Amino acid sequence: MLTHPTLDLLHSLGLHGMAKAFKDLDAQSEARSLEHAEWLALLLEHEKTLRQQKRFESRARAAKLRHAASVEDVDYRAIRGLDRALFLKLAAGDWIRARHNLLVTGTCGVGKSWLACALGNKAYRDDFSVAYHRVPRLFAALALGRADGRYTKMLRAIARLDLLILDDWGPEPLDADQRRDLLEIVEDRYESRSIIVTSQLPVDRWYEIIGNPTIADAILDRVVHNAYRIELKGESLRKQKQTAQDQPVS
The missing domain is CATH 3.40.50.300 (P-loop containing nucleotide triphosphate hydrolases)
Structure with a gap:
């Protein structure tokens, strides 16, 4: 799998949560048996979680x-x-x-x-x-x-x-x-x-x-x-x- 170009593309799009999840999943042999839809769902879930955490931290600093x-x-x-x-x-x-x-x-x-x-x-x-x-x-x-x-x-x-x-x-x-x-x-x-x-x-x-x-x-x-x-x-x-x-x- 062409890991590095995909990671670079995700980072360039600002999808840092997906990039981290992509790297972690690619390192897990059992994750390779996942369907494309399952893989994508996990990437999106990680992206959502990261954005929520950043938003929370921003709200806390501003308060x-x-x-x-x-x-x-x-x-x-x-x-x-x-x-x-x-x-x-x-x-x-x-x-x-x-x-x-x-x-x-x-x-x-x-x-x-x-x-x-x-x-x-x-x-x-x-x-x-x-x-x-x-x-x-x-x-x-x-x-x-x-x-x-x-x-x-x-x-x-x-x-x-x-x-x-x-x-x-x-x-x-x-x-x-x-x-x-x-x-x-x-x-x-x-x-x-x-x-x-x-x-x-x-x-x-x-x-x-x-x-x-x-x-x-x-x-x-x-x-x-x-x-x-x-x-x-x-x-x-x-x-x-x-x-x-x-x-x-x-």
């Missing part, structure tokens, strides 16, 4: 999640008011397909960011495009983009995401530019893409953080409408973990 969290590792035993049934429903991803939002609130350390990243991880594993942003850093980046001409391009990139994670919203009041930035982001995504917002502040205090009543009404109407809510309570999980570690061994 830039703060925590290496996964929905399979969520601790439902922690006393923080997490509704297991609701979280498992969210993990299925239908709310993203329906273009709904999710609001996660609670005091510092109860796991808001970790849960948001776990859902983000599951989303990109399900082939959604995801990006994580801490709100203060996102506003700073947009301010730089406004100054150097990248602002519109940055907003377009955010608008295309299937799931945008806005972590650590509040408690600092927004200035005029930040209010406009947030309105642009929310308006672009309203009923077309999903957002997760995490905040130490309860939702009923977000209005005062935005500041301008007209813009606050516009933003909250679009974010809160059709949004799921996770309201966490209790002490910091980090503090609880540290206390457990400090306990003397009996």
